[in-house]
Amino acid sequence: MTTSNRTLALGLALVAGLAFLVGQATRPMGVVSAAAPAAQPDDSTPGFSPDDMARMAAFGETNENHEHLSAMLGTWDGTMRWRPTPDADYLEFPGTAVREWVLDGRFVREVVTAEAPGGGAYEGLGYVGYNNFDHRYESIWMENMSTGVFSGHGVYDPETKVFTFFGDRRDPMTGRMITTWSEMDMSDPNRHTLKGWEYAADGTAYQSAEGVFTRRN
Numbered sequence: 001m002t003t004s005n006r007t008l009a010l011g012l013a014l015v016a017g018l019a020f021l022v023g024q025a026t027r028p029m030g031v032v033s034a035a036a037p038a039a040q041p042d043d044s045t046p047g048f049s050p051d052d053m054a055r056m057a058a059f060g061e062t063n064e065n066h067e068h069l070s071a072m073l074g075t076w077d078g079t080m081r082w083r084p085t086p087d088a089d090y091l092e093f094p095g096t097a098v099r100e101w102v103l104d105g106r107f108v109r110e111v112v113t114a115e116a117p118g119g120g121a122y123e124g125l126g127y128v129g130y131n132n133f134d135h136r137y138e139s140i141w142m143e144n145m146s147t148g149v150f151s152g153h154g155v156y157d158p159e160t161k162v163f164t165f166f167g168d169r170r171d172p173m174t175g176r177m178i179t180t181w182s183e184m185d186m187s188d189p190n191r192h193t194l195k196g197w198e199y200a201a202d203g204t205a206y207q208s209a210e211g212v213f214t215r216r217n
Helices: 003-026 050-060 064-072
Strands: 074-082 091-102 107-115 121-131 136-143 150-157 162-170 177-188 191-199 205-215
Touching (some): 064 107, 064 121, 091 121
Antiparallel strands (some): 074 091, 074 205, 091 107, 107 121, 150 162, 191 205
């Protein structure tokens, strides 16, 4: 068993042990359970078989899907262009993205700073990782221009080295939900390109964003 597996097993054992003690403390004195629990094998945690423990530990381990995220790491200088409607001019703004592993290589944290269109400092914070339960990449995003938390899910093509993410956001002007999707081309380890699309009010799809990110270090 690896160190992380042993740590998980110990944590579950402590939780199960506390639950057992609470149950004993709340049982009236003199009352005996009608059916005493069967004795557990020495190598299992109460309520969990060794196979259960192995499966749970596997869900918490990193694998090759997490390794694909390593191409994101580093400090990147980028220029983003975005437009709210198909007939609007693009708003362009430069920025910097810093990406690093967190939680023992399970997630990548991204901090973006930029000069917001129209002036003012922009800051965004995001996390992306691979969910072993649902077999997909997942992301969340927060920024100082909104009080909402944006979430998405995606896939990775190891042959083209392209991440594709899907999500929804609410249009603050109309209140409607907008379906969005984006592609991050990471085939060049030192230059990533991003393209984003969404649906206009009439239901037609249009490209709403594009960006180029160049590795600084």
